[in-house]
Amino acid sequence: MPYNNYGPLSTTQYSLSMSPYIEFRLCTVQHDRNQTISITMRSTDTIADLKEKITNRLSIPTSQHFSLEVFDTNTFRWIPINDTVSFYTLNGLHLYHGDILNIKWARQPTTTTLRSLYPSSYTETDYLTFYLCRKPFDQYDYTILTISSASTIGKLRRKAYEKLNRPHESQSLFLYYHDTWMKFESDMDDGVLEDSPFRSRMYISVDHDDGGSYRRILTKGLCGLVNLANTCYMNSVFQCLSNIPEFTKKMLELTDESNAPITNYYKKLLEKLWSGQYRSFDPSSLVTNLKVKLPRYDNYRQQDAQEFMNYFLNLMQAELSPNNTLITDYFYGKIQSKVTCLECKNVESTNEPISFLPIAVSNCNQKSILYVKTNGEYHTVSVKIDASIRTIADLITCFLQQYEPSLTPNHILAAKLVDNRFITRYNDMKYLSDVQEEEIALLQCPGKTKDQKLILCEFVERSSEKQFRPPTVLVVPTLNCNYHDISDQLDDLLGHLCSITDALPSTCQLSWLDWNEQYYILDDRSRRLDLKSVRIGMPVGDVELYRVHNHIHNSADQSALKSLIADFFREEPLDSAYHCHKCSQSTKARQKSSLYLPLPQVLIIQLKRFTFDANSSEKIDTFISFPLNELDLSEYTVEDNNSKEKTNSTAKYNLVAVCNHIGSLMAGHYTTYAKNQGDNQWYLFNDTNVTKVNNEKEIVTKNAYILVYVRAN
Numbered sequence: 001m002p003y004n005n006y007g008p009l010s011t012t013q014y015s016l017s018m019s020p021y022i023e024f025r026l027c028t029v030q031h032d033r034n035q036t037i038s039i040t041m042r043s044t045d046t047i048a049d050l051k052e053k054i055t056n057r058l059s060i061p062t063s064q065h066f067s068l069e070v071f072d073t074n075t076f077r078w079i080p081i082n083d084t085v086s087f088y089t090l091n092g093l094h095l096y097h098g099d100i101l102n103i104k105w106a107r108q109p110t111t112t113t114l115r116s117l118y119p120s121s122y123t124e125t126d127y128l129t130f131y132l133c134r135k136p137f138d139q140y141d142y143t144i145l146t147i148s149s150a151s152t153i154g155k156l157r158r159k160a161y162e163k164l165n166r167p168h169e170s171q172s173l174f175l176y177y178h179d180t181w182m183k184f185e186s187d188m189d190d191g192v193l194e195d196s197p198f199r200s201r202m203y204i205s206v207d208h209d210d211g212g213s214y215r216r217i218l219t220k221g222l223c224g225l226v227n228l229a230n231t232c233y234m235n236s237v238f239q240c241l242s243n244i245p246e247f248t249k250k251m252l253e254l255t256d257e258s259n260a261p262i263t264n265y266y267k268k269l270l271e272k273l274w275s276g277q278y279r280s281f282d283p284s285s286l287v288t289n290l291k292v293k294l295p296r297y298d299n300y301r302q303q304d305a306q307e308f309m310n311y312f313l314n315l316m317q318a319e320l321s322p323n324n325t326l327i328t329d330y331f332y333g334k335i336q337s338k339v340t341c342l343e344c345k346n347v348e349s350t351n352e353p354i355s356f357l358p359i360a361v362s363n364c365n366q367k368s369i370l371y372v373k374t375n376g377e378y379h380t381v382s383v384k385i386d387a388s389i390r391t392i393a394d395l396i397t398c399f400l401q402q403y404e405p406s407l408t409p410n411h412i413l414a415a416k417l418v419d420n421r422f423i424t425r426y427n428d429m430k431y432l433s434d435v436q437e438e439e440i441a442l443l444q445c446p447g448k449t450k451d452q453k454l455i456l457c458e459f460v461e462r463s464s465e466k467q468f469r470p471p472t473v474l475v476v477p478t479l480n481c482n483y484h485d486i487s488d489q490l491d492d493l494l495g496h497l498c499s500i501t502d503a504l505p506s507t508c509q510l511s512w513l514d515w516n517e518q519y520y521i522l523d524d525r526s527r528r529l530d531l532k533s534v535r536i537g538m539p540v541g542d543v544e545l546y547r548v549h550n551h552i553h554n555s556a557d558q559s560a561l562k563s564l565i566a567d568f569f570r571e572e573p574l575d576s577a578y579h580c581h582k583c584s585q586s587t588k589a590r591q592k593s594s595l596y597l598p599l600p601q602v603l604i605i606q607l608k609r610f611t612f613d614a615n616s617s618e619k620i621d622t623f624i625s626f627p628l629n630e631l632d633l634s635e636y637t638v639e640d641n642n643s644k645e646k647t648n649s650t651a652k653y654n655l656v657a658v659c660n661h662i663g664s665l666m667a668g669h670y671t672t673y674a675k676n677q678g679d680n681q682w683y684l685f686n687d688t689n690v691t692k693v694n695n696e697k698e699i700v701t702k703n704a705y706i707l708v709y710v711r712a713n
C-alpha cells in the first residue's frame with residue numbers, strides 16, 4: 001500500500017463521469033444472445049424513441065408492427081416490454097445498459113431483409129409474464145408465471161393455484177394495478193387476459209376473499225427509490241445507510257436541527273422508508289437539495305457511489321451542531337501508520353481518521369490452497385500468483401513468501417489429497433495447469449536429519465475408519481524407532497484435537513501401520529516400530545464437534561477479502577524515498593498500518609475496482625469472496641493509549657449491506673443488497689424494485705463495490 005493512500009477524501013481527485021447513454025444489444029438472430037448489434041439510447045428516452053430508432057436502423061416498414069422483449073438475467077426468460085404507454089422512459093421501464101433486446105413481430109415480415117433478420121417463422125402465441133406473490137400480496141417474494149395472452153382470467157387463476165400448491169376453493173385473484181390490488185372474482189373468469197388490464201411484469205396474488213379491504217403487507221424498510229435520471233448511485237448509497245440499524249435508529253431520534261437541511265431531508269426520507277406505507281418513494285426533495293449543496297452532483301451523470309457516500313456523510317456531519325458527533329461516532333475510526341527508518345531503526349508514528357477502508361483489487365489470480373501445519377491446525381489460504389508461477393515449486397515459493405517467510409521449501413510437501421486421503425506427493429516440476437486446485441494441499445514438514453524420515457499421521461472416525469481431516473507429517477528415526485520418538489509430536493496433535501472438542505485424550509485411539517499394512521495399538525509399551533504411518537481414531541461424536549468447529553472457524557478466514565485486508569495492513573517497504581528526521585537525510589523505510597481500538601461501529605470497505613491513471617482507466621472485475629458474518633479484524637488492531645474509552649469491544653463485523661456496480665466504467669448501474677433488520681432477510685434494492693434474496697450466496701458477486709459491515713455486539 002502506498003504511504004498515506006487513505007483518508008476520508010483521498011478518492012476525490014477523480015470523478016467518475018459516466019455517460020448518460022445506455023447501450024442495448026439487439027438480437028440479429030431470434031433469441032440468440034450471442035449475435036447482436038448495438039443500439040445506443042439516452043436513459044431518459046421513451047420506449048417509442050427506442051422503437052423508432054430500431055425501425056430506422058433496420059429499415060423496418062412502418063406497416064410492420066413489432067414489440068420488444070428483454071432478456072431477464074435473473075430468471076433467464078424473455079420478458080415482453082410494455083409499450084402500451086409510449087411515453088414511458090427506458091429508465092422507468094427498468095431497461096438498463098447492457099440489456100439484450102429481441103424483436104417480436106406482430107406477423108411474419110414480408111420483406112426478405114427482415115425475414116433474414118429472424119428467419120424462423122414466428123408462430124408462437126403472445127405470452128404474458130407475471131410476478132406471482134408466493135405469500136398473499138407480498139411483492140418482495142414472487143415466482144414467475146407465464147401464460148398465453150389468449151388465456152382466460154379463470155385459467156390464470158388456476159395456474160396460480162397450481163404454481164403455489166394451494167387448494168382451489170374460494171380464493172380470489174388479485175392484480176396489482178395503479179398502486180392498488182384489483183380483485184377478480186370468479187364471475188370474471190371468462191374474460192380474456194389480453195382484453196383485460198393484465199400486462200406483462202405486473203404482480204398478481206391469490207388469497208381468500210377478505211371482504212374487499214385488501215391488506216397491504218409492507219415490511220418496514222423495504223421501500224424502493226425512484227431513479228431521478230442516473231441517480232441510482234445515490235439510491236444505492238441511501239439504501240446501504242438506511243440498513244445500518246443503530247445509525248438509522250439514531251437518525252430517526254434526532255430532533256430537527258435548524259441549520260441542518262440535508263440531515264433533516266435525509267431523516268424525512270428514512271421516515272418514509274421505515275413507515276411501512278410505501279413500496280417505493282421519490283427522494284426528489286433530498287436529491288434536489290443535495291445537488292445545491294454539492295454542485296459536483298448537479299448533473300445527470302453517473303457518479304462514483306463510494307465518493308458520494310463520503311461527501312454525503314461529511315456534509316451531514318458538518319451540518320450538525322459541534323457537540324453532535326453522530327456521524328463520526330458511527331463511521332470514523334483511527335488508523336496508525338508506523339514508518340521505520342531502515343538506517344537508524346527510528347520509528348515515526350502518525351494517526352489519521354478514516355471513514356472507510358480502501359482495499360486494492362488486482363487482476364491477479366488467487367489459488368485457494370489447503371495448508372496443514374505439523375501441530376494439526378489447517379486452513380485454506382489464498383495464494384496470489386501471476387503468470388510466471390507455473391510449477392508446484394513456484395507455488396510453494398509464493399506460498400512461503402506470503403504466509404510462512406521463516407520456512408524454506410524443504411519444510412513444505414505438496415500433496416494430492418482426495419477426501420482427506422493422501423494420494424500422492426506432487427513432483428516439484430509438475431505444472432499447475434495439470435493439477436486441480438482443490439486437490440493441492442501443502443503439508444508442513446518438521447526439519448529432519450539424514451537419519452530421520454517423514455511419515456504421515458492420519459485422523460479417522462473410529463467406527464467408519466473414514467479420514468475426517470487432512471493428515472499431518474511426523475518425523476521419526478529411520479532405524480530403531482520406538483514410541484518415545486514420536487510421543488511429543490502425538491501429544492501436540494492430541495492437544496489440538498482435544499482443545500477443539502473438549503474430549504479427553506484417552507478417548508482417542510492411537511495405532512500404527514507397518515509395511516505389511518498391519519495395524520497395531522500404539523502405546524508406551526510399543527517397541528521397535530517399523531512405521532509406515534500413524535493413525536489417531538476419534539469417536540463419531542467428537543468428530544462431529546471437530547467438523548462443526550473447523551467449518552465455522554475456516555469459513556470466515558477463507559475469503560479473498562480477508563487476505564486483501566491482510567495485504568493492506570502488512571508491513572511494506574516505502575516506494576518513495578523517506579526523509580528521516582533522526583538521520584536528517586533521505587533513507588529507505590518500511591511502513592505498517594494498524595487500526596486503533598475501539599474500532600468504528602460501521603466499517604465501510606471499498607473494493608477499489610476502478611483504476612485511474614494518466615493513460616488509462618479500467619474496471620477490474622475480479623471476483624472477491626467476502627464473509628457475511630464474523631469478519632475478524634483483531635489481528636490488525638493496536639491499543640490507543642490516549643483513548644479514555646474501554647476497548648473490550650469485539651473486532652468482529654457482520655455484513656449489513658453491499659453496494660453493487662453492474663456494467664462498465666463508462667456506463668453502469670448501481671444496486672444494493674441489504675439485510676432487513678425486521679425479518680433478518682436479505683433483499684435486493686434496484687431503484688424502485690425490492691426483491692427478496694432467496695439464497696444468501698447470491699450476495700457475493702464480482703459486482704460488489706462497497707461493503708457495509710457493522711461491529712458485532
Ligand SMILES: [Zn+2]
Pocket residue numbers: 341342343344345346580581582583584587
Ligand atoms: Zn533514520
